[in-house]
Every structure is written in C-alpha cells, then in structure tokens.
Amino acid sequence: MALLDVSGVTLRYKTSSAVVTATERVSFTVDKSDRFVLLGPSGCGKSTLLKAVGGYMRPSEGRMTIGDREIHGPGADRMMIFQEFDQLLPWKSVLANVMFPLLTARKLSRRDAEAKARAYIEKVGLTRVVDAYPHTLSGGMKQRVAIARGMAMEPDILLMDEPFAALDALTRRTCQDELLQLWSETKFTVLFVTHSIAEAIRIGNRILLLSPHPGRVKAEVIDVDKVSNEDGSAGRLEKEIHDLLFAGEATGH
Template sequence: MTAPLLQANRVSIAYPTRDGLLTAVEDISFSLTAGERLVLIGPSGSGKSTLLRAIGGFLSPTAGDILIDGSAITRPGPDRMTVFQEFDQLLPWYSVLGNVRYALRRGKHLSDDESGRVARNWLVRVGLGKFLDAYPHTLSGGMKQRVAIARAFALQPRLLLMDEPFAALDALTRRHMQDELLSLCEEAGSTVVFVTHGIDEAIVVGTRVLALTPHPGRLAASFSVTSKSRVRGSPDFVGLEREIQHTILSPAEAFA
C-alpha cells in the first residue's frame, strides 16, 4: 500500500475564550495520498479553515497530531503552500512576473534566469502571458487569484492548501477558475486540501469530499468523486450533490 502523504490522527483544536476553551474541531481523523484532492466542506463554524491552518502549521492541535511524510507538523514549511480567499496576496511593488520570481528565489533559491523561466511558464499556463509586466493594482480579482495559483504551482509544494480561493469571484469567473484549477492539478499531479462552502465546487475540484458537522466540527461522512460524478448536471453529479447536501444540512435547510 502507498504510504499516506498527510495524516490527521484524532485531531481536536480549541481556542481560549473568556468562558474557557472553545472547541472548533473535535476528534477528526483522515489520511491523504499523493495526487489526491481532498475537499473539506461544512456549514460556517464547522472548523474547515481552522483545520486547514493546522495543516499549514499556523495552529497546533489541542489533541492528536497531523503528520506530513510521517513527521509531525509543528510550524509552516516550504512543503506546504496556501492560497487564500483574499485577493491581496501579492506584493504590490512587484509586477506579476516579479511576484512569482520573488517566491521562487526565496522559496527554492533559484537563479534570476531560472526563476524567470519557471515563473513565465506557469503564468502562461494560467492565461497571464500578456500581463507579465502588470502590477497587482491593475488586475481584476480573478487575475490576482491566477497569479497566486501560478506562484503556488511554481513552488511545487508537497501539499497545496486552498482556503475558499474563488469565494469572492462572480459566478462565471468562479466556474472558469474551478475548471482551470482542475486541469492544472491533473496535469501536475498535485496533492490538494481545498476548503469550500459550495457543494458543486467540492465535487468539481475534489477526488474526495469530507463533510463536517456544525460546530464543533466532526467528520460526518466521506464521499468519493468519480470522473462521471464530476460532470456538472449529470445524474451522478446531481445524486452526489444531494447526498452531500443532506449530510451537512438539516432536513429543513436541505429543502429550503
């Protein structure tokens, strides 16, 4: 059997409050092998982003542990790269090309020539070949997210973490970005943990979907996504969408 790249072993995460510890994530376990795309979905307050931050090394579990390649995650590292929902992830004083080159020089210690070659390659692949010299303030939200995604792929992390990266985009741009991300992931064989509120997005992007309960977040169910169920509007897609919906919503909410 292939050893898992990522393991969460009975992970609980709590925050201190005036009234004591507030549990955000409780007793969650899962594993992820290289090349899988795991989507975390659940209602607000289910601990999706909290769990993602712990995988990134920005939070420590209150109980249990999270392992990457068999070693406990205790801090952020270059083996994990995060793309956030916010558009302001770019350094405003660098051009589109400069932002990706800077990350490559700092993160992978590439020379100027090599960082430029790699950065151009990924920016062209996300459709920004004509905007290499543009600055972040001149870009639309979707274009900024493309730069952030190109930067993430260029760094070739062991694990790509994405926290609702398309939530603030309009519906058409969001759908295009989902398809674009899926194509890049399949081409590069990337391993991804992706957080979303959208069931349709979870099915399109993921190979596996973990549904979390309302606060505190516990694992409610795991769903496998096949190539047939990923086709929007198909009977398999609609069936899986309904199954996930009924898992994460109350009966009243599911039929609202």
C-alpha cells in the first residue's frame, strides 16, 4: 500500500470575485522512502497541492490518505518546509527553533527534545551555530535549520515547497547534495516541489509532471532511477521532460 494516496483531487480558491481552479482531478501515490517530485511551471498548483497534503486546504473533489488515515487537517505526521528564509522564529536560537515543534507536540521531555534537536542540527552540519539567531545566518543555513526542524519531528513525510529556489546556484547545489546525503542515511519520504527540471532529476526518484490553468497531470510518473544510470542520460531525460511539459505549445517564434 502507498504511504500517500492523492486521488482525483480538485482544489479551488474562492475569492469575492471569482473561483480559481488550482488543480483538477490530480492523482498520484507516494511510497515509503520515495523522493517524489511535483514538477511544473509556475501556476500549475504545486504549492496548492502541497498545502492540501499538509492539511491546510480541503479538496472540493477527491480524497487524500496518509497510511490508512484520511487527511482532514495538519498533523505532526507531515512537516512542511518552505522556500522563504523567514520561516524560523527570529527571537529563538537555532536550537530553540528546532526544539520548538518537538516541545509543542508534547511527546518528549525538554531534555529528550534538546538531545534530538542537537542530533538533527549535527546532521545538517550546523553544530557550530547551535546558539546563533536566524538573522546572523546565511539563506542556506536558515534552510538547513528548517530542514533539521522538520526532520527532527520524524514525520511520515516531509513536504518541501521549492526549499532551495531562493538560494544562489552554488549553495543550491550544496543543499541538494546534502539532502540526498541525509536521505541515504535515513531513507525518509519526501514530497518535493520544484519548477526546475534539473533539480527534479537530481532530487527525485519519481517525477510527476503538471501543466497549468488548471493544474493537471501532464504525463505518467517518470521513474528516474530506471533511466538515469547511463552516461549522458540526465541530459537526455532533461530534454524529454522539457518536451513533455511543453508539448503542443507554440514556441513563440
């Protein structure tokens, strides 16, 4: 059985003047230990889908289950990591930020929460700034703290919404490598959103392509591991995905 089952999910925003269909009947399943990527251009409903899986938005059609539980609201079994660098609490140190949800969940004593927080801060290589405050950290370091905070909760699935998109290219690359390194240690499950084809291929073992207005599934899920074990295959796959995403569209020339 899949860990996450998103089945025929339509998500709409109702504003005072209009109804926007962000995604229409989107279905996919994520297995345990998948690095599952939602890939598509801006406006195809990636963030909306992630919000819904996070329990912050109810579908107008379809259903979502995690394990055998229907998703009705937010839960500690799903931790979200965003693109923005301001997702940390500015008045708390790195350690206190990572401890915060552990304490709020009330499952651990303060001492156990601190030990767990320190262990995850070490995993992301930030032990030397454990007592620092967010405003003293670089963007990449802030994202590492957010990742440590999410992972320390040991959720069933990590939800990552373009977590590296606002970083410079070199830092982004390092953060991608570190995420993969962490994954190889603990084989956590991640649902990762990006609009970058190259990032999708680097991060994902499976990729779902979405098209915009309204957000729909564009092609079958791509099994990256099956195609990317030969030389030069990443480049070929990148072109293939580009063609799938933009099939049927005028080139503008």
